[in-house]
Amino acid sequence: MLLALQSLTKTFVGMKALDEVDFELASGEVHALLGENGAGKSTLIKCLTGVYRRDAGSILLDGRDISPDSTSRAQALGIGTVYQEVNLLPNLTVAQNLTFGHEPRRFGIISPRAQRRRAAQMLEGYGLDIDLDRDLGSYSVAVQQLVAIARAVELSGRVLILDEPTASLDDREVQMLFAVVRRLRDRGLGIIFVSHFLDQVYALCDRITVLRNGCRIVTERSDSLDRVRLIEHMLGRELAAQEESEKRHRRSAPLAGEPLLSFAGVGRRGFVEPFDLEVQRGEVIGMSGLLGSGRTETAELMFGIRRMHSGTVSDAEGDLRLNNPRDAIAAGFGFAPEDRKTDGIIADLSIRDNIVLAMQARRGWLRRVPRAEQKRLAADYIERLDIRTSGPEKAVGELSGGNQQKVVLARWLAMNPRFLVLDEPTRGIDVGAHAEILQLVRELTARGMAVLVISSELDELIAVSDRVIVLRDRRQVARLSGSDITLENVVHAIAASDEHREVSA
Amino acid sequence: MRNPRLYPLLATIAIFIIAYAICYLQFPYILSTRVAGNLLTDNAYLGIVAVGMTIVILSGGIDLSVGSVIAFSGVFIAVMLRDSGLHPLAVFALLLVITTAFGAAMGWLIYRLAMPAFIVTLAGMFLVRGVAYMMSIDSIPIDHPFFTSLQRVYWLMPGKGRLTLIGVVMLLAFVVGHIIAHRTRFGANVFALGGGEQTARLMGSRVGRTTVMIYAFSGLMAGLGGIVFALYTGSGYPLATVGTELTAIATVVIGGTLLTGGAGYVFGTLFGVLTMGLIQTYIVFDGTLSSWWTRIAIGVLLLAFIVLQKGLLRLTTARSAA
CATH class of the missing domain: 3.40.50.300 (P-loop containing nucleotide triphosphate hydrolases)
Incomplete structure (x- = not known):
């Protein structure tokens, strides 16, 4: 087994984000990691890439116990990651991005020619025909994504983690990405694929592991796990049934009149x-x-x-x-914008602050919303919208995407628009x-x-x-x-x- | 030109050439090695400090302490040469160690306390100016045979222009700065930091170490600028070079470096410094204009560059969105 996680546990204040999770990745397989928001996917990945330190359990790479404590350490050990938001530098050239931290040097001076040659080698086989001397930012997200993968593969070369890589790609670009992923799989890499597009998961992955509330629910081959059962695993039965009935439900014609x-x-x-x-x-x-x-x-x-x-x-x-x-x-009126992270929430403020924000703005800063009222509102909406958090004072930035969206909703609902x-x-x-x-x-x-x-x-x-x-x-x-x-x-x-x-x- | 990142640099060079051409039409003598030599000599300390400032701004930071460090350096050299009997070269070395360590300490604070560079270096600015006052309130003339002989070193260029030692030091500083910024891993880390600290960290950059090195380098350059300024004026005075940090920032921006970091060229700053010097020279040649016109011209140029950069940013984002 290329990579094995045994009884991995990670606890945040008051919440078990990972509870004795086992996970195995063979070389030459694409393994999907699925689960709802807050199921523990991100936490698991962050433990693997050294962003978090695990509290208990072990991570075995090629049978050896490893404890990555930084992204670069994880990279050096062989674990590379590509995130949804491309984590490369748009202000550097393609070649600089590819060779960052490993620039070919002579007497401490980088040789641009060798750098370009190295970058060209790294991009071989990805089907990209791009100018290595241009700023990475001038290319589409799909191209940036592939460059990020090329870099991750070159630096780590054992395990590749793809965290929602297709979220902002169109169909053709997804196919391009998948072709690359399959080629890497055939070269013997172990690939962890995180996505919420189930079609893509079935098209690409050999095995699927489902997490829910920090626990591993199931690991199965994707051809034997049908879609309904998969969704049941992910949601728990009730919710899946609810969604089905939701689809059939249709309101009669809206109220006529003014x-x-x-x-x-x-x-x-x-x-x-x-x-x-x-x-x-x-x-x-x-x-x-x-x-x-x-x-x-x-x-x-x-x-x-x-x-x-x-x-x-x-x-x-x-x-x-x-x-x-x-x-x-x-x-x-109320408006919950598309780009939640930059336009919708203030990540450093607490859930309570974010909910009260619009209401306070309308009252003007002189008439503060009373503290008790703020607390009541926050508690009320956390319960009504089922915002999963350890408390109303938690910073919104630490919540998962779905829960952040609920906070944005709560803010507007408090205004009674x-x-x-x-x-x-x-x-x-x-x-x-x-x-x-x-x-x-x-x-x-x-x-x-x-x-x-x-x-x-x-x-x-x-x-x-x-x-x-x-x-x-x-x-x-x-x-x-x-x-x-x-x-x-x-x-x-x-x-x-x-x-x-x-x-x- | 296919690479938009070159536009600001090209604009800077174009502005310098056009400005020189206009000056030449009015005062043909301006195109002589004598004027060119003076341009380098008069702006040597500013250019050296601006090299450090370029690196700092490329990383998305700012260093407000450099003007005070120059003044401190002058006073330090003057006092040491007067009282200690150390050789000037030893004094220079000691000074550079002090200013580099000072810069490193500021960088460490900025990183460790996650404080804005603006505040930390503002504190540094007051602190160092205060120390300079503590050492002397008056201007101290520097009178040391080796020191005065350094002041007189120059190479005669064709046309009788003098290329002074301090002018050469400035040009060397730009060459070294260029190599460091564009040809070393440290330089790549500086650009990475300017492009986004979080991303740089995820790409394996050691942000803390880089930050310390950036401000240490700026401290080193400010110390070197201080030595050059002392050679230029032949004295140490705690009230000297007030506001030089802002002039340096202006030359960096006029040189085409993005004030928010991540894009720019060290050689652009050289043209920024020269453009500024040229405007001053023009005013001297004209003879009737008040020297405040330099400031006005700089203000206009600075504004024009900020607008240009904003426009370019919009152009590139519009293109990548399309």
Whole structure:
């Protein structure tokens, strides 16, 4: 066995992140590591790569006990890692990135020619035709990802850990990546693959290990573990069943009558074409389209992040001014942005602080939200949204992605908004939390709040929405409602060429 | 040009050449080795300090202590030569050890306490200026035969221009700085730190060691700049070079280095220093302009470069998003 973890245990204050986990990796296999948010995947990987020190158990590499205490030590031992966010330096050239820390030198002086030659050798067999002297940042994420893999393989060469490597790649790029991974597997590397795209896991992996709540649930060959059982392992039975029923559930036509909000001719030159939209009380509007179709841009316009050049927004009482997010919040809007880490949370502040933030901003800094009230709110939402944490004072940055998203939701819910925009609420979150978040969206609307969900996960969008708006080239090209909301119709609307389709407006 | 990272450097060189051409049209004598020699001599201490500052800024940091270190160096040399009887070379060596250790200590604090470099070096700036005052309140003339002979060393260039020792020291400092920044592992670590500390750590860079070395290098360069300044003025004065750290930062930015770190060239800074010196020379030639025009010109240039960098950043991000 190439790599064996035995009874690995890691405890954080008050929480067992890993509880006697066993894991084995053979050379020449791709082994998927799956689990919900907070199941312990990241902790396990960080123990392997030396970011965390384990509390108990052993890590055997080629039968020898190892205790990596830094990333570079782990690398030297043979364990290389490639993360979702490419951890290379965009301001250095491709060649510099590949050879960083191992630059060929003569008398302490780096020779650029030898450096380039070395880098070219490292990239051989990856099917990349790129200029080694250009800044890495000028290439696409997919290329950067492959460069990161080439570097990890060269430096470690025994075990390669791929942590959500495909999250920001398109189909063609995923195939390119998989071809490389298969080639490396055939060269005898052991590869640990972490992903929440189950299709990809089945396409690539030989074995699957599922973690849940810090324990290993199962390790099985992927061809003998069918999808339903896999999801059951990951979620526990109840949740899986719930998700299934969720999909079949469809709200009857939304309440007719006076619209909650109407957007008329709202647009911004070169950003979003003018559009009309009437938002009804208690409905979920899904917004679909490819990347760059104007989904996020529309949301930014609605929330006043960008000024609109044309059009008006009105509610039952008259026109609304939405010149900036402050106006939008005052008008009862909420917005959970796509890039949670940079735009949504303040990672160093506690869960309590993050939840109270928007409310405090609205009251102004002179009228502090009383401490007791803050605590009550935090405790309330931690329970209602099932935020998994050791307490309300934990820094949000230490939570898993799904739980961070719940904190963002809680912040807006505390404001009691009437219109909430969620941009990719399930991005980077595992299957179990997907269902939970969708369930939450449903519950919110039951009390009259309107929600606009932007998502590239069509299944989810279809399951949750009362209406679906399809965008293409910054323009609304289709509106689907009721029984017209099917995967086929949405895909057709996205794919249709220039003819404008209006399916059941 | 295919590599956008070269744009700021090319802009710097272009501005210098254009400025020189304009000066030449008005005062043809400006294109002579005498003026060129003076340009190097007059700005030698600033250039040397700016080499250290370039490395610091490339790593995403800042060093506000260098002006005080120059003043301290002058006073230290003057006092030691007056009172101790040590040979000037021994005094120089001792001084460089002190300023390097001082820089290293600041780097260590910045890393260990995870404090902004701005605050730590600001404290260093006051501290060192205070120590200089403690040693003497007055200007002390330096009067040592070896020292004065060093002041007189120069090579005669064709056209009777004088290439002084301190001018040569500055050019050497730039060559050494260039090699360190662009041709060593330490340099690669500096760029890595400027690109992102967390990422640099994940790539196996030893961030603590690099930070200490960066500020130690800046301290070394400030000490060397101090020696050159003492040779240039022939005295030590605790009130000297107030605000030089800011001038050095300005030359680095005009030289095309990104103020947020991670991109730039050491040789760009040389052109930044020369451009600044050229403006001063122009004002001297003109004779009617107040010397404050130098400051105004620098301010405008600095602003132009910040705008240029912001524009380039937008250009490259727009391209990678497309």
